[in-house]
Amino acid sequence: MDRARQRLLAARHVYIVCHITPDGDAIGSLLGMGTALQKLGKTCTLACPDPLSAKLAFLPSARQVISDPPTDQDTIVTVDVSDIGRLGSAYVAETFRSRPVINIDHHVTNTRFGSINLIRPLPSTAEVVLGLVRRLGVPLDTDIASALLMGLITDTRCFRTGNVTTRQLRTAIALMNAGAPLADLTEHLFNCEPLSTVRLWGQALAAVQTRDGVIWAEISQEMMRRSAATPSDADGLSSFLASTAGMDGALVFREQEDGRIEVSMRAGPGHDLSGVAVALGGGGHARAAGCTVDGPMNRARVRVLDAVVNALRGEAAPGRPEAGALGPPGQAGGA
Numbered sequence: 641m642d643r644a645r646q647r648l649l650a651a652r653h654v655y656i657v658c659h660i661t662p663d664g665d666a667i668g669s670l671l672g673m674g675t676a677l678q679k680l681g682k683t684c685t686l687a688c689p690d691p692l693s694a695k696l697a698f699l700p701s702a703r704q705v706i707s708d709p710p711t712d713q714d715t716i717v718t719v720d721v722s723d724i725g726r727l728g729s730a731y732v733a734e735t736f737r738s739r740p741v742i743n744i745d746h747h748v749t750n751t752r753f754g755s756i757n758l759i760r761p762l763p764s765t766a767e768v769v770l771g772l773v774r775r776l777g778v779p780l781d782t783d784i785a786s787a788l789l790m791g792l793i794t795d796t797r798c799f800r801t802g803n804v805t806t807r808q809l810r811t812a813i814a815l816m817n818a819g820a821p822l823a824d825l826t827e828h829l830f831n832c833e834p835l836s837t838v839r840l841w842g843q844a845l846a847a848v849q850t851r852d853g854v855i856w857a858e859i860s861q862e863m864m865r866r867s868a869a870t871p872s873d874a875d876g877l878s879s880f881l882a883s884t885a886g887m888d889g890a891l892v893f894r895e896q897e898d899g900r901i902e903v904s905m906r907a908g909p910g911h912d913l914s915g916v917a918v919a920l921g922g923g924g925h926a927r928a929a930g931c932t933v934d935g936p937m938n939r940a941r942v943r944v945l946d947a948v949v950n951a952l953r954g955e956a957a958p959g960r961p962e963a964g965a966l967g968p969p970g971q972a973g974g975a
C-alpha cells in the first residue's frame with residue numbers, strides 16, 4: 641500500500657486500465673482511481689480495451705475512457721485485472737516492462753504481474769481502490785464514491801454474495817455519505833436489462849441441462865444473432881443459474897466470434913472452482929471464476945464439465961491437458 645502510494649504521489653501522467661469485457665467493478669475501480677488521482681493534480685489516461693455497456697456508460701467520467709494502449713505515461717495502474725491476458729489489446733509488453741506497473745486487484749488467482757502488487761482478498765477491487773484513495777488523502781466526492789459503490793454492488797450482486805460482512809455495509813454507508821446514489825446505481829445495474837438480454841436468456845434458459853449437481857446453459861453465435869445480443873448480454877446468467885436450488889455449480893458456455901468458448905463458472909457455498917478455472921487457462925474467485933477454451937461447443941462442454949464435476953466431488957484436480965488444447969491464459973469470463 642505504501643509503495644503504491646509513494647509511486648502514485650511521484651507520478652505525473654498515469655495510465656489506468658481495467659480488463660476486457662468490463663463489469664461494474666472494473667469500470668468503477670477505473671473511474672474511482674482515475675478521478676482521485678486527477679484531484680491530486682495528476683494527468684490520467686483512463687483505458688478499457690472493450691466498449692462499456694449502457695449499464696456502465698452513464699457513470700460520471702465514463703466519457704473519458706478510451707481503448708488505446710499505453711504510450712508515454714510514466715506509471716501504469718491496472719485495476720481488477722487478474723493476469724495480463726485480461727488486458728487484451730491494452731497489453732504492450734515493452735511498455736509494461738519499461739515502467740512501474742501497480743497491479744490493484746482482489747482475485748485470489750492474481751499472477752502478481754506488477755512491479756507493485758496491491759492484492760487484497762476483498763469482495764471487490766473497488767474496496768482496494770478505496771483503501772488506497774484514503775491513504776492518498778483524497779477526500780471522497782460524489783463521482784469517486786459513485787464509481788466505487790458501483791464496483792462494490794456489482795461484485796457483491798448488491799450485498800447478496802457469501803463474502804459480504806459488516807465491512808462492506810460500512811463501506812457502502814461511507815460511500816453513500818459521500819454522495820453515492822445507491823438507488824440510482826442499483827436501478828441502472830439491476831433494473832435496466834436490455835431487451836436483447838431477456839431474449840438471449842430466454843433462449844439459453846429454455847435449454848438448460850444438469851449433471852451431477854451442475855447446471856449449465858449454452859449460448860451459440862446463432863443465438864446471439866437471433867437476440868441481437870452483445871457479449872455483455874450474457875453477464876449475470878451464470879449467477880442466476882447458480883441460484884437454482886440443489887445445485888453445487890453453474891456454468892455458462894458462450895461461443896465467441898472467433899469460435900472459442902468463454903466459460904463462466906459459479907460454485908455453491910463451500911465449493912471452490914478457482915483451481916479448475918486456472919487449470920483450464922483462466923482464473924477468478926472460489927465461487928465465481930471463468931476461462932476461455934477452444935471450441936467447438938461439444939468439445940468444450942465435455943472437457944469443462946468433466947473438470948468441474950471432478951473438482952466439486954473433491955477428486956484430484958485434472959492435470960493441464962496436452963499443449964495446444966488450451967488458448968492463452970487469463971480469458972476469464974464473468975469472474
Ligand SMILES: [Mn+2]
Pocket residue numbers: 665666720746763764765795975
Ligand atoms: Mn472484480
